[in-house]
Amino acid sequence: MGTKLLDVKQSVRLPKGRKPAGARRKAASMGMLPGLIGYQLRLAQRAIFADFVETMDGAGISPGLFGILVIIDANPGLTQQALADAAHLDRSTVVTVLDKLEDRRLVERHAADRRSNGLFLTRDGTSLLRRLTRNVAQHERRVVQNLSTRERNQLVALLQRILPEKR
Secondary structure, three states: OOOOOOOOOOOOOOOOOOOOOOOOOOOOOOOOHHHOHHHHHHHHHHHHHHHHHHHOOOOOOOHHHHHHHHHHHHOOOEEHHHHHHHHOOOHHHHHHHHHHHHHOOOEEEEEOOOOOEEEEEOHHHHHHHHHHHHHHHHHHHHHOOOOOHHHHHHHHHHHHOOOHHHO
16 A cells, blocks of 8 residues: 545634734724825825826826926916926926927927026827816816715815915
8 A cells, every 4th residue: 555645724823813814804993094095195196096006097197297388378488487387397307208208299398598407398298188188177076076066165265274384
């Protein structure tokens, strides 16, 4: 009679308090986090960002880039420094952002004077912004779908009052 390994499941004793893999685990307590404004804003921001990315339908435009395109469109010839101020970005970040948008042929820089460039959307940039603006309008409707018009306006007003000196 030969030796044959038996296919037997052996019970493994887990340390006290540990559950086997795949067992339902009790959700971790969130402690004080749900009551913190910053925590709730962060959760909302994550959800809004995820919906925004889906809304852009592969355009490769983040909320930040969309904002830059909107500001340039509203202010043809705006200088890089004025854009940095309006977007609350440092100058080096604006240069990097503009390089990306120029590489995609969405923005052009034209010398405004000897020391600064005026910024303009290209034809492609204008076309893309028009399409994305329609998508963003749908996105905004989804974001506030559970709020009345009054509640939406109140939320915007309240958010504008949070640390205005740091904006």
